[in-house]
Amino acid sequence: xxxxxTFPLTTFELxxxxxxxxxxxxxxxxxxxxxxxxxTDATAQRxxxxxLLVRELAEVRDGLITARGxxxxxxxxxxxxxxxxxxxxxxxxxxxxxxxxxxxxxxxxITPRGLDLWDVLPVEPGTDLVRAGVDLARRxxxxxxxEAAVAVTVKVTTASGSTVASAHRAPDGAWQxxxxxxxxxxxxxxxxxxxxxxxxxxxxxxxxxx
Numbered sequence: 001x002x003x004x005x006t007f008p009l010t011t012f013e014l015x016x017x018x019x020x021x022x023x024x025x026x027x028x029x030x031x032x033x034x035x036x037x038x039x040t041d042a043t044a045q046r047x048x049x050x051x052l053l054v055r056e057l058a059e060v061r062d063g064l065i066t067a068r069g070x071x072x073x074x075x076x077x078x079x080x081x082x083x084x085x086x087x088x089x090x091x092x093x094x095x096x097x098x099x100x101x102x103x104x105x106x107x108x109x110i111t112p113r114g115l116d117l118w119d120v121l122p123v124e125p126g127t128d129l130v131r132a133g134v135d136l137a138r139r140x141x142x143x144x145x146x147e148a149a150v151a152v153t154v155k156v157t158t159a160s161g162s163t164v165a166s167a168h169r170a171p172d173g174a175w176q177x178x179x180x181x182x183x184x185x186x187x188x189x190x191x192x193x194x195x196x197x198x199x200x201x202x203x204x205x206x207x208x209x210x
Contacts, residue, residue: 011116016048021079029078085133086155163206185206
């Protein structure tokens with residue numbers, strides 16, 4: 001079986017794809033990706049549509065714009081999604097992020113590349129998106145030097161609301177876990193019973209997000 005390849009999109013193109021089927025799912029996809037939502041940035045939307053047309057990823061027929069090929073698949077997932085998993089990895093001098101988006105027709109992993117470019121990768125059917133999100137967080141920890149501090153945050157959103165949890169590893173290797181409820185400034189509650197190691201931290205992070 002061939003390994004799926006990433007599909008590049010610009011921020012403007014994502015904004016344009018979200019605008020093709022506006023609604024609650026498209027709005028939440030925009031919020032999770034931290035891009036302009038449908039109808040909120042006409043300039044970005046026009047730029048994205050023009051780029052999609054030039055790349056032959058969209059067509060105009062009878063005055064209607066329709067996404068084609070891979071772009072059509074991305075638009076379908078983003079505008080019908082039912083679950084979003086946001087993953088953030090923060091270090092003293094760098095950070096990583098990713099968003100997993102699940103819809104009835106499939107799921108995607110979307111990661112920022114920088115310079116308003118994104119990589120989109122299809123997710124294997126049947127994948128547990130919460131587990132996949134925690135696995136991405138763990139990878140972010142594993143590539144961080146052992147003597148460096150690192151914090152990971154995972155946020156899961158569905159139609160019923162959002163749940164967020166965070167784990168932090170200090171330079172000395174000590175772990176902290178922060179869970180809801182959050183205070184008035186949005187800070188999660190640090191748990192008194194600190195995880196003993198990375199395995200326990202990731203397991204409890206996953207459990208808190210269920």
